[in-house]
Amino acid sequence: MSYNIPETSKTYLVTGAAGFIGFHLSKQLLEQGCNVIGIDNINDYYDVHLKYARLEVLKPFTSFSFVKGDIADQAGLMALFETHKPNVVIHLAAQAGVRYSIENPDAYIQSNIVGTHNVLEACRHHPVEHLLYASSSSVYGTNEKVPFEESDRVDHPVSLYAATKKSNELMAHTYSHLYQIPATGLRFFTVYGPLGRPDMAYFGFTQSYFAGRPIRIFNNGNFEQDLYRDFTYIDDIVEGIERLLHRPPAAEEKAPHRVYNIGNSHPEKLMVFIETLERCLSQSLGREVCIEKIFEPMKPGDVPATYASTSLLEEAVGFKPKTSIEEGLQRFTDWYCDYYRLN
Structure with missing residues (x-):
């Protein structure tokens, strides 16, 4: 990335720093000479070895400080703010996953509701220049109007995960109104890339292939009404966040x-995405790859399509995500084969 957005004199607090987006953002900020404080509870929702591998990449940076802690611990979070006095907070820590929210709802209340409330309280008592926080395309629920615009009504979430993210937006708006905290919500659309999350479909498909297992596709085998997803490459997500860091909403x-979509604005059929993944794996391995598939009904909480309008983001910072799935998935499969020593 050739642009230089962050102000290196500032201190940036990244919650969820060992997570997928948190790691990539922290790395980018550190490479540009910024002072970054990371906090993460390293929970076992997915393989913790991957989280520690991300932290190992960040460890050599002398301007990086890491705190193993839980944002649901209000006293600990307040102490962190008191000690480090962050200028900008990027709140990315959350319990992720739509289907897991049906199995383990308590985790979502603790992390996404209680944890976000604690971040807002910390920003209230230790004022910051800008709070950016992760929302999700899931808030759009079964919205049939496409592309999804920030002005669309988002009153009908179809999963607890989506409900917690909508709650985060409402809570942030309220704290912004009451205490004049400049806050920006970021509705991410299906983020993928190297060092990603194993619970995401593209990662799981790849794991299943190497384990000799078929993949399960929840579209009833209906290729005419296939699932559509707005897949967004991690570098585009990071650039969008960076460009917004020092563009807080007007204090007056x-x-x-404010809330912005960050998506590729080019939804792909899930089957096209899988075919591209097969081609990229073939390129990484030097042999033809064909993944066995089983078709099943859609699961509760799934939505048929996601499609981001990024007009507001373009207007605000002159940026639109642009990485194609061919380019992004090739980078992922190259990383995957190297990381798991499959070459």
């Missing part, structure tokens, strides 16, 4: 709070 407004 009653609620200095």
